[in-house]
Amino acid sequence: AVGPDRIAQTGRALFTPFKVAGCSGPLLTLTPKGLVVDDFGYDGDGSVVFRIRRNLFDLIQGEWLHMHRPDRSTLGVYDEWENEILYVRYLNPGAVRIRGRFLCGEYPPVTIRDKSVRLGDARLDRPACLLDRQRRY
Secondary structure, eight states: OBOSSOBOOOSSSOBOOOEETTEEOOEEEEETTEEEEEEEEEOTTSOEEEEEETTEEEEOSOSOOEEEOSSTTEEEEEOTTOOEEEEEEEEETTEEEEEEEEEETTEEEEEEOSSOEEETTEEOSSOHHHHHHHHHO
């Protein structure tokens, strides 16, 4: 299910809530011990810059990114100026908050914040996938 500010899925299967062009967003898995995040972060050229595997951060290129884990429910990747690149917070067994700036090659950056989604410089008040779904039915 897709809404103006949320995406929902039922069950405990692997879940990738979104893609940017051909690059997948974070992969979420709910385990008996909690939420597990797997992800790849890309630069503007489409090269992989970091990888998160089972909540563990691995920097592949550069030295300007780092991860914060203020508690067991929060995972964040930040640049050298503490700008948020990725933020995942496990709120409860039915909710996860995801924010960040997602790059994929030459596609305009997608920035997800608590109350907005931007594609390049354009703000998306109603995601296109919701509008397309409504037209089909």
